[in-house]
Amino acid sequence: MKLIVAIIRPDRLNEVLEALYLAEVRGLTASRVLGHGGETERVETYRGTTVKMDLQEKVRLEIGVSEPFVEVTIKAILGSARTGDVGDGKVFVLDVEQVYRIRTGEKNEAAVTPAVAAN
Amino acid sequence: MEQINQADTAWMLVSTALVLLMTPALAFFYGGLVRNKNSLNTMMMSFVALGVVGVTWAVLAYSLVFSEGGPLLGGLANLGLAGVGVEPKGTIPHVLFMAYQGTFAIITAALISGAVVERMRFGPYVAFIVLWTLLVYAPVAHWVWGGGWLMTRGVLDFAGGTVVHINAGVSALVAALVLGTRKDYGRQAVLPHNVPFTLLGAGLLWFGWFGFNGGSALAANELAALAFSNTFLAPMATLLVWTLLDYFRTGRATAVGAATGIVVGLVAITPAAGFVSPGSALALGALAAFPSYFAIALRSRTRIDDSLDVFAGHGIGGLTGALLTGILAQKVWNGAGNDGLLYGNPAQLGVQALGCLSSAAYAAAMTFAILKAMAFVTALRVVPRTEGVGMDVSQHGEEAYASGEGSILIHPEMASSAPEPLPAFTPQVAPR
Numbered sequence: 206m207k208l209i210v211a212i213i214r215p216d217r218l219n220e221v222l223e224a225l226y227l228a229e230v231r232g233l234t235a236s237r238v239l240g241h242g243g244e245t246e247r248v249e250t251y252r253g254t255t256v257k258m259d260l261q262e263k264v265r266l267e268i269g270v271s272e273p274f275v276e277v278t279i280k281a282i283l284g285s286a287r288t289g290d291v292g293d294g295k296v297f298v299l300d301v302e303q304v305y306r307i308r309t310g311e312k313n314e315a316a317v318t319p320a321v322a323a324n
Numbered sequence: 325m326e327q328i329n330q331a332d333t334a335w336m337l338v339s340t341a342l343v344l345l346m347t348p349a350l351a352f353f354y355g356g357l358v359r360n361k362n363s364l365n366t367m368m369m370s371f372v373a374l375g376v377v378g379v380t381w382a383v384l385a386y387s388l389v390f391s392e393g394g395p396l397l398g399g400l401a402n403l404g405l406a407g408v409g410v411e412p413k414g415t416i417p418h419v420l421f422m423a424y425q426g427t428f429a430i431i432t433a434a435l436i437s438g439a440v441v442e443r444m445r446f447g448p449y450v451a452f453i454v455l456w457t458l459l460v461y462a463p464v465a466h467w468v469w470g471g472g473w474l475m476t477r478g479v480l481d482f483a484g485g486t487v488v489h490i491n492a493g494v495s496a497l498v499a500a501l502v503l504g505t506r507k508d509y510g511r512q513a514v515l516p517h518n519v520p521f522t523l524l525g526a527g528l529l530w531f532g533w534f535g536f537n538g539g540s541a542l543a544a545n546e547l548a549a550l551a552f553s554n555t556f557l558a559p560m561a562t563l564l565v566w567t568l569l570d571y572f573r574t575g576r577a578t579a580v581g582a583a584t585g586i587v588v589g590l591v592a593i594t595p596a597a598g599f600v601s602p603g604s605a606l607a608l609g610a611l612a613a614f615p616s617y618f619a620i621a622l623r624s625r626t627r628i629d630d631s632l633d634v635f636a637g638h639g640i641g642g643l644t645g646a647l648l649t650g651i652l653a654q655k656v657w658n659g660a661g662n663d664g665l666l667y668g669n670p671a672q673l674g675v676q677a678l679g680c681l682s683s684a685a686y687a688a689a690m691t692f693a694i695l696k697a698m699a700f701v702t703a704l705r706v707v708p709r710t711e712g713v714g715m716d717v718s719q720h721g722e723e724a725y726a727s728g729e730g731s732i733l734i735h736p737e738m739a740s741s742a743p744e745p746l747p748a749f750t751p752q753v754a755p756r
Contacts, residue, residue: 260730
């Protein structure tokens with residue numbers, strides 16, 4: 206089991222979700238975050254005040270997957286989040302000690318296997 | 325002998341301010357309907373018309389519409405406002421007449437922007453509305469109001485159903501087709517980012533429209549009161565019918581639907597306001613909901629990305645209003661008008677149709693020509709990557725809802741070492 210954490214551009218989120226869906230990766234958490242990855246600074250001006258936007262809006266995805274899905278998930282994200290410009294983001298792959306599904310108490314592999322609707 | 329009437333002047337001063345307010349109102353109406361990242365750009369497309377179309381009007385367009393000329397275009401007698409003073413024009417000062425009519429030119433150009441939002445570059449948009457005001461608005465306004473050939477034929481257009489709404493609606497459709505769809509159109513949900521803005525805009529538009537229609541009597545008299553009351557009644561009926569259509573088709577009465585219904589009702593009553601009875605205005609408002617409602621429903625299933633449905637709202641709404649004017653008009657309510665089909669003069673409907681068709685055809689052809697000619701010189705839209713980032717940052721270097729988190733102040737003395745602002749235009753040029 207791995208936890209895949211991906212930091213991506215907000216305007217690529219839809220493409221990434223689409224790619225993950227096509228790769229049959231189900232279940233993820235997304236959050237809006239601020240970050241900086243060495244891209245060119247953006248300059249904005251308000252009432253004569255010029256500011257450099259050092260932190261840019263990014264989206265952070267967290268996906269817990271079982272071993273067979275690790276490569277698939279990474280490939281889907283790399284393929285869909287890339288624009289080729291600095292600032293496309295990162296994918297981190299972390300080892301996970303234990304996973305529980307709260308609803309059923311299922312553990313580990315079973316907990317990250319998509320639930321099948323009962324009826 | 326023309327003489328200034330003080331009551332007329334007072335009402336027209338107020339009306340001019342009311343109509344001018346409609347352009348910021350439109351900015352809110354449109355601004356709420358687009359995504360967060362494009363909201364400032366969308367609102368700026370309306371606000372910038374206050375500047376560039378207003379100046380174009382004063383310098384050249386006013387003369388082309390209202391000074392003595394031929395059946396197709398006015399003359400150059402009032403070029404640069406020459407000869408526009410406080411002398412009477414009708415019963416109000418000439419300069420006030422010029423200002424009042426200018427507010428119409430401004431909002432008409434701004435209306436088109438709803439079809440090209442979220443993708444058209446700001447510079448080319450500004451150039452387009454200037455050219456459009458001179459080459460499309462000025463001739464058509466002259467035909468109908470300035471003594472041109474449609475006026476001679478007896479087309480009834482009280483406050484601009486043809487000149488403003490059909491003209492802008494058809495031009496918007498053509499502009500949407502020439503520019504092409506947004507990159508996300510039909511691929512992912514593109515939702516309004518601030519529906520309260522849209523409701524605020526619809527409310528302010530209605531308020532301003534009392535000057536638009538009520539002021540088109542150019543006097544503070546019975547006719548103004550009739551147009552004012554019809555502007556009060558018709559959108560109420562449209563709002564009611566639109567909401568019922570929403571309810572019966574989707575099971576919910578939507579806020580965006582309510583805002584749209586109000587605007588469609590206002591558009592439809594515009595040509596009729598001073599020619600029909602208040603009862604007819606209610607009927608006209610109710611009927612006008614149907615064509616526009618279904619046009620919007622159908623349009624969103626096509627590949628035509630008229631993003632904010634300018635054609636369905638203003639084009640179809642204006643057409644419905646202009647034709648119903650030819651059916652419901654009554655001479656007993658306005659002696660300067662004519663009877664419509666229901667009151668024994670079927671020919672009026674034909675005249676109305678001629679007015680609609682000729683201005684629609686002209687607007688479509690000229691808009692196509694202007695945009696195609698511009699596309700030879702410059703790219704009209706941003707590249708998909710820039711579309712993804714959003715038009716606010718790329719075109720204006722601002723955000724609608726900037727948090728300030730993570731931003732660093734650049735002091736003027738540091739300015740030489742500061743990074744250059746992202747150039748809004750040059751590097752994002754799409755291959756033609």
